[in-house]
Amino acid sequence: MADELAFDDTALNRWTDDDRFEVSRERIAQYAEATNDPIPAHRAGDVAPPVFAIVPVFESMMMPTVDVLPVELVPRVVHGEQDFFFHRPIRPGDKLVSRGKMIGYEGLENGTRAAIFLECRTESGELVNEQYVTCFVRGFDAGRKIGELTPSHKFDERLRDQAPLAKVAQRIDADQTFRYAPASGDPMPIHLDEDVAKDAGLPGIIAHGLCTMAFTSWAVLTEVAASDVTRLKRFAVRFSKMVLPGDELETRIWRTDSRNGATTYAFETARGGDFVITDGLAEITD
Numbered sequence: 001m002a003d004e005l006a007f008d009d010t011a012l013n014r015w016t017d018d019d020r021f022e023v024s025r026e027r028i029a030q031y032a033e034a035t036n037d038p039i040p041a042h043r044a045g046d047v048a049p050p051v052f053a054i055v056p057v058f059e060s061m062m063m064p065t066v067d068v069l070p071v072e073l074v075p076r077v078v079h080g081e082q083d084f085f086f087h088r089p090i091r092p093g094d095k096l097v098s099r100g101k102m103i104g105y106e107g108l109e110n111g112t113r114a115a116i117f118l119e120c121r122t123e124s125g126e127l128v129n130e131q132y133v134t135c136f137v138r139g140f141d142a143g144r145k146i147g148e149l150t151p152s153h154k155f156d157e158r159l160r161d162q163a164p165l166a167k168v169a170q171r172i173d174a175d176q177t178f179r180y181a182p183a184s185g186d187p188m189p190i191h192l193d194e195d196v197a198k199d200a201g202l203p204g205i206i207a208h209g210l211c212t213m214a215f216t217s218w219a220v221l222t223e224v225a226a227s228d229v230t231r232l233k234r235f236a237v238r239f240s241k242m243v244l245p246g247d248e249l250e251t252r253i254w255r256t257d258s259r260n261g262a263t264t265y266a267f268e269t270a271r272g273g274d275f276v277i278t279d280g281l282a283e284i285t286d
Contacts, residue, residue, distance in 0.1 A: 011068045016099050020097055021098065028042065029043060030182070031048070041227070055183075061131075065116070076111075077138075079209050086233055101116070106146075115147070117133075133150070153280075159254045176207055215249065232284055249269050264284075267280035
């Protein structure tokens with residue numbers, strides 16, 4: 001069975017075709033509203049929230065998985081981690097060109113983690129952001145490690161010995177997924193159809209992981225960056241547990257380091273005693 005479902009290594013490090021996206025003020029504002037973002041510049045569509053960066057690259061993120069994995073394994077893929085490196089924020093009127101490639105994978109006992117690298121530029125070639133996506137193929141061990149994996153952003157457990165710098169209470173609304181799906185361009189039915197979600201073994205409709213990540217981004221920006229997205233240089237998370245509509249969340253932030261004109265923060269997002277976002281990292285210019 002493993003031989004029949006072998007990954008296609010010839011497709012590693014092969015760029016997808018360019019994907020083009022024109023940014024509108026209305027789409028930025030729609031995304032901010034869909035993620036309960038309180039920052040006025042985001043709500044007005046003047047500048048995009050950080051996690052909006054996934055919208056222009058969505059197709060480029062999906063295609064490398066289809067290119068490398070056998071089609072039978074694609075339904076087993078979940079989004080494990082997301083790591084943004086920002087060179088500048090996205091603004092209305094930007095005409096963006098994105099591409100992606102799978103750069104490596106590692107077989108593990110309970111599945112295989114695979115790394116995708118994404119690049120987003122303007123039509124003139126200006127680099128806007130780079131992204132690393134870790135996807136996880138549940139229940140399939142590819143049997144080896146090849147290529148590169150994504151950069152580390154591991155939470156330092158010693159931080160638990162000190163109180164967080166800030167805590168932000170948040171709530172996933174009952175209609176959150178229905179607002180987020182059109183704003184993000186992610187229409188997966190497990191986020192919109194109760195029956196489909198339960199047929200997939202879920203308790204019901206679940207929130208988009210990137211929507212929860214967007215919640216953590218405005219928590220960090222409002223608490224430690226004066227709501228200024230232009231100061232955010234890196235933002236990374238690990239998706240650890242599913243989030244449901246109606247969930248009450250709390251994002252907790254710790255300061256970890258300051259050097260070369262930037263400060264690094266670690267964060268986690270909890271639902272009661274469960275952590276739904278772990279290994280959070282934000283790098284913010286001073």
